[in-house]
Amino acid sequence: MNDRLLRAARRQPTDTTPVWLMRQAGRYLPEYRAIRGNIAFLDLCKHPDLAAEVTVQPITRLGVDAAIIFSDILIPVEAMGIELELGDKGPHFPNPVRSAADIERLGVPDPVQGTGFVAEAIRRTRRALNDSVPVIGFCGAPFTLAAYMVEGGGSKSYILIKRLLFEQPQLVHTLFEKLTRTLIPYLLMQVEAGASIVQIFDSWGGELSPWDYERFCLPYLTRMVKEVQAKGVPVILFGTGMSNHLPLLKRTGADVIGQDWRTPLDEARRVLGPDVAVQGNLDPLHLFLPREELEARVVDILRRAGPVGHICNLGHGILPPTDPEAAKFFVDAVHKHGFALRQSP
Structure with missing residues (x-):
């Protein structure tokens, strides 16, 4: 197995810097759109053969160092008993969670019975890749998932979830506890199926x-x-x-702290200290830069992060209008300059 990503996560030496892209299996790839045109997004997530196929697509095209299983952070939430709609405009909960009774109605599902298709997709992905690169499992963090559930979808102000936090904190703790009891078995199921590393997405944690x-x-x-x-x-x-939460994120004990593009990686390292790896952090829109300037951004990120304990990635998910050739150039540039960085005296 190409284990660069796993070694970097454990702050061990690697021959070059490992790289993968958040949302690397998605709408910027024509081969993904060819499959997606015939099936709804949620159905695709629940179809292990197709989910595995789109998971593998960017490995073949881009040469990234890991495959992140094709799914959605809200999959385990639906299994808790709340209706979920996933369309082109994002997630929508027709019956949002707003009261103690709503939270009481939520279950803590058996992960295999409720979301076993994710585990099966991981197993099929590993077979398709012949374990050539690690498979990344993932889930959302309790606050981010609760934000979607309470707001009924995406939000600009997060007024509903934040009011619930501040006006009825015990109710929120009840919801977060139920989510945590759902998410831990869900992650462990993915590990059992063959995920070698997991990522927890707290996409909206910066709102607090x-x-x-x-x-x-x-x-x-x-x-x-x-x-x-x-x-x-x-x-x-x-x-x-x-960026203001870095000391708190370190206290979780996570092996790797992912960064968006707003914080230089040398600054993040200064705050986090030497015993935590970092991930990131190219602005996804930098993939639209001229190649020479994009390469210069890659070199700057690698120099700031250093040769040990860095997984290169975007600072958020790759965007649908992105040229796949730009993504390929980024991956190749990381590998080339990551190798050169390790040869420097």
């Missing part, structure tokens, strides 16, 4: 102040990280707009 993040999020994330690590699997924790 550090004080609120410590109070409402940190205990649950710490439990999740420890349970996965107990199986010998490293954990990546990622969120956007969280």
Whole structure:
């Protein structure tokens, strides 16, 4: 196996810098659109053969160092008993969670019965790749999932979830506890199926102040990280707009802290210290730069991160209008300059 990503996550030496892209299996790839044109997104997530096929597509085309299983962070939430719609305009919950009764109605599903298709997709992906690169499992963090559930979908202000946090904190803790009890077995199921590393997406965690993040999020994330690590699997924790949260994210014990593009990686390393790996952090829109300038951005990121304990990635998911050749150029540039960085005296 090409184990660069796993070695980097554990801050071990690698021959070059490993790289993968968030949303690397998606709408920017014509081969993905060819499959997606005949099936709804949620159905595709639940079809192990097709989910495995689109998971493998960017490995073949781009040469990335890991395959992230094709799924969605809201899959385990649907299994809790809430109706979910996933369309081109994003997720929508027709009956959002707003009360104690709504939370009481949510179940804690058996992961195999409720989401076993994700495990099967991982197994089929490993077979298709012949274990040539690691498979990344993932889930959303309790706050991010709760935000979708309470708001009924995406939000600009997050007023509903934040009011619930501040006006009825005990109710929120009840919801987060139920989510955590769902997410830990869900991640462990993915590990059992063959995921060699997992990423927890706290996409909207940056909407909270550090004080609120410590109070409402940190205990649950710490439990999740420890349970996965107990199986010998490293954990990546990622969120956007969280530069002020870095000391808290470190306290979770995660092996790798993912960065968006707003924080230089040398600054992140200064705050996090030497015992945590970093991931990131090219702005996804930098893939639209002229090649020479894109390459210069790659070199700058690699120099700031250093040769050990860095997984190169975008600072968020790749965007649908992106030229696949630009993504390929990025991956190749990371490998080329990552190797050169290790040859420097």
